[in-house]
Amino acid sequence: MQIPDDFILPRYGHSALSDLLPSIGAHLGVPGCDRDVLGLPSAESYVVLLVDGLGDQLLRQSLQHTEYFSEVYGDAVRLTSGVPSTTATSLTCLGTGLVPGQHGTAGYSFRAPGCSHAMNALTWEGGPDDLLGFQPKATMFERLAAAGVTVTSVGLERFAGSGLTTTALRGPRFVGVDELDHPARIEASVAASREGSRNVVYVYERTLDHTGHGKGVASQEWLDALTSIDGFAAQLREALDDQVCLLVTGDHGMIDVSAERHVLVEDSPALLQGVDVFAGEGRLRQLWTSEPGAVQRRWEAELGERALVVSRVQAVEAGWFGPMDASLRDRFGDVLVAMRDDWAVMTRALPRELGLVGQHGSLTPAEMQVPLLVDHPASW
Template sequence: MSAAAALLPAGLVAPTYGTDSLAAVLPGAAGALGVDLTTATGLTSRDCAAALGLPAVERVVVVLCDGLGHLNLAERAGHAPFLRGLLPGTRTLTTTFPSTTAAAVSTFGTGTAPGCSGMLGYTQRNPATGGLANMVSWTEQPDPYRPVPGAGALPVPAHELQREPTVFERLTAAGVAVTSVGPARFAGSGMTLAALRGGAYVAAESLEDRVDGVVRALRPGGPALVYLYWGDVDKTGHHHGWQSWQWGDELEAFDREVARLVRSVPPGTLVLVTADHGQVEVDRAARLDVAATPALAEGVALVGGEPRALHLYVDGPDGVDGTHGADGTQRAAGADGRAAAVAERWRDVLGDGAVVALREEATAAGWFGPVTDHVLPWVGDVLVAPRERLTVVDSRTQTPASLELAGVHGSFTPHEMTVPLVAAVAGKG
């Protein structure tokens, strides 16, 4: 049993960050293209390609469908005839903790882990300012409990927080033509620069236009990798739940375009389809609000993360006694004791409904993979991962719309943690 699994009750899935994980996909694609690289966590492109069963090719397309968990796909496969036909050969990979886009896509893009990339969830505290940083929009709310309209830009450049070279950068340096195809608003965004910098960016809004953009990018000769992102499966799940008819319709549309993509790219092109995480549907009767639960609010200076993976911070950026430096090298006097007390109160309230761990326990167990010194202060003093369909929100910092989401993710359940890796070679089979 791994250290990460040792902290988790039976039935939950621990992240691994090895060749059986989402971190291996882009290094594996590099290996398929004949490019040798080794990531900061020790993954090599050759080992990843071999472990994932990827053939040697000159062109690779990698499609990341946000929110398309392996179990979500398998249980709704009637809406995906093309992908269903490939399910018998599909590999199941584990994603990150938390099982959410910022952490997973940065791990995917660098071939490392959240503890290296510094992208630890939907929101996290900036230790230098105390603001609640949103790692998807790359914005920061300076005073989280007195929200003001319009958060300001996160005052941390993408390359300063996420310091690992991306696989795209390494491929470009090796002479591989790299192209990302996605919405115009993602071009040059903080998250794109952090997790997926390198190569060219082609803006395309509809899925059909993105598939056409991939095909155009592959026409020139020479080795090439093209990346396509699609977010509407996840978005639909958030609003309607992954078991809804709306989610089924969105999966059908995605499946149809993936099939067209495989038919349209040059013969011999390797097409990989994966996801950043899956989803579960909320149980509104089991939802808890920190703002309305004194035992949960006591001793907590700030709640980060998301309803299925919370970072609880017991001190402000300088500590209650002013001894905690912004670099995190010195914690405020008594911080460990306060964190332990918060963890105990949360365990008392949540019982078997969540896994509650101190920062030291979670990092020692490898939940975030290796954690670098500059990333450690961003990690919550206490980490909380709800089980089953429980969610924990904080109405002081979350928008009314976010409080009403039907589908969520972030925790350790199989539906959230397992993602597919579908592989097809154009012109074969």
């Protein structure tokens, strides 16, 4: 399979989001974390600020509108997300230190294990009740805690105990805060960074992603959100002790998709012929079918140069999901449709998705690459 020049593959084991916490673990003495592949500063305390929707290309082209990010961007490491380049998959990569083929959170929506319907990994609609059965492998937070590291998560109160939090990010003490109350978030983060002799604090920020989906990344509203987050990060850094290493990263980038660039499956009936489950993101649809070869050929003929249409076997062989756990393979589509340029495959059956301006999920650099900003005054 030839990968288009406008796509990039994830760099699992070298510079992917799944490598971040294992690299921290290498400095904190976590068994099995033998090497820091990212070259992080050595510290006893790390604060990881995850900005949902912070793509590297988006940040780089907007640095003139930031103060703090522009100061630290010069030393940034460029990471790749997993595939799909979407929140549920990326947060699970971050939290578990595993690649998608090993943790099994196969996208925003995908076929629920042992079922004939799709589940939503963010809301957990249609998902199994047995959360530990769904993702039984130890998270990096659990491994850190088992090694005597104090771990804390600072996030929205309503995320405590959610399906995604439990499967992807379980292990830390959870501190619920109002996302608009920056002083409270900073106070909680600083307090957590002073607990124990070694600690890791995870802070989640979702405003940028929410604004990008609703208004687009080319909007003034998106730029205002970035400026606000830049100010929050600067205040957080100022409040943290110098020996604390602050790491700011994202889970995916984003591109704007106009309605004119929607491929509506209802307008091309051949696209759904033979498809049993239609799921995934507008930028990377996943199809489950008993006739994958025929479905792949129909989608290739219909979409042409607008997409790369591959079988699951081809995607696995190309390294999209990393090494694949055989028990998880059916969570990934029999056929995958990765959109190129600014196209998206949409359906009138999901009207809320039709209103999305900013989208992500495919393998373009704008979606796949995220920055890792490293700020550790004690190492200067």
